[in-house]
Each structure stands twice: as C-alpha cells, then as structure tokens.
Amino acid sequence: MSRDSQASSSAGLEPVTVEPGREDDLPAIVEILNYTILHSNATLDTQPVTVAGRREWFECFAATGPCRLFVARRGSRVLGYAASRPYREHEGFRETVEVSIALDITSRGQGVGTVLYRALLASLADEPVHVALAGIVLPNDASVALHRKLGFTEVGTFREYAVKNGQYLSSVWMERRFPHL
Numbered sequence: 150m151s152r153d154s155q156a157s158s159s160a161g162l163e164p165v166t167v168e169p170g171r172e173d174d175l176p177a178i179v180e181i182l183n184y185t186i187l188h189s190n191a192t193l194d195t196q197p198v199t200v201a202g203r204r205e206w207f208e209c210f211a212a213t214g215p216c217r218l219f220v221a222r223r224g225s226r227v228l229g230y231a232a233s234r235p236y237r238e239h240e241g242f243r244e245t246v247e248v249s250i251a252l253d254i255t256s257r258g259q260g261v262g263t264v265l266y267r268a269l270l271a272s273l274a275d276e277p278v279h280v281a282l283a284g285i286v287l288p289n290d291a292s293v294a295l296h297r298k299l300g301f302t303e304v305g306t307f308r309e310y311a312v313k314n315g316q317y318l319s320s321v322w323m324e325r326r327f328p329h330l
Contacts, residue, residue, distance in 0.1 A: 170218035177227035
C-alpha cells in the first residue's frame with residue numbers, strides 16, 4: 150500500500166492510499182464510470198454500465214503481469230482507479246498495454262490522478278511491458294497534462310474518428326516507453 154501526502158490536504162483529511170483493486174470496489178468504479186459516461190466525452194461509452202457488466206472487465210486484472218488495476222481511497226471511499234490492459238489481442242502487441250484512469254468528480258485536481266498513475270506505472274516497470282498507450286478524447290487539457298507529467302509523449306491525433314451524442318470527437322494518443330533492463 151502506498152501513501153502520498155501530495156494527494157491529501159492540510160485541512161485534516163485522511164491521506165490517500167493506493168492499492169490493487171478488489172471485487173468489492175466494483176460498485177464505486179461503476180459509479181465513477183457512469184458519471185463520466187453521462188456527463189462528459191472522456192469515455193466514448195454512451196450507455197451506463199452495471200456491476201455485473203463490468204465483472205468480466207475486472208476479472209482480467211492480476212497482482213502480477215501487465216493487466217493491473219489500482220484504486221485510490223481516502224478511508225473507505227474510492228476516489229478513482231487506474232488500469233492497464235492489453236492494447237490489442239495480437240501477439241505482436243504482447244508488450245504493449247493501454248492505460249486508463251477515472252476519478253470521482255470531487256477528487257479531480259487534488260493529485261489523486263498522479264498518485265494512481267505513479268502506482269500503476271511503477272507496477273508495470275518490472276513486467277514484460279515495453280510501451281503504455283493512452284487515448285484521450287479531446288478536449289481534455291487536464292488528462293493531457295497528467296500524462297505529460299508522467300512521461301507520456303504525443304504520437305498523433307485521430308480527428309473526428311468517433312461519434313458521441315451526435316458530435317464528432319477527436320482523440321490524441323500518447324505513449325510512454327519502459328526501458329529494458
């Protein structure tokens with residue numbers, strides 16, 4: 150379990166802890182995801198999801214290997230999650246993961262995303278992962294800044310390649326390479 154004082158406030162809040170996600174975190178994860186689906190374009194999903202519908206997604210994560218899930222908490226409250234999954238199911242991409250992050254609306258801008266992503270990226274550093282990719286639906290200045298802060302660089306933009314709520318959306322793709330030992 151890791152703790153980071155930058156994600157806690159001087160107002161006497163409990164520190165933020167980051168640990169691997171557990172099955173009992175699924176309701177909070179689904180709540181965070183559904184808020185994002187309904188109130189932003191940060192995800193291209195258009196319909197709310199259920200805990201049962203996310204169970205298969207959850208089952209791909211493990212304590213070792215490239216598929217990881219971390220959850221940030223303050224006390225027992227889930228503030229957000231960060232995950233890595235295979236980029237594509239093709240042997241040529243076996244060392245490539247796609248990473249994602251989602252935060253509760255009340256936890257944004259407080260350093261929680263930084264703490265979460267640092268834990269995720271640290272866990273991947275000793276795994277057979279060469280590159281992490283992130284697709285960020287635009288505009289999302291905060292997410293782009295977070296990824297840059299953690300060593301991601303832009304590789305390109307897909308322009309108007311997706312549609313949500315009748316609007317064409319673009320996405321910037323970023324990458325972060327892991328050095329081989």
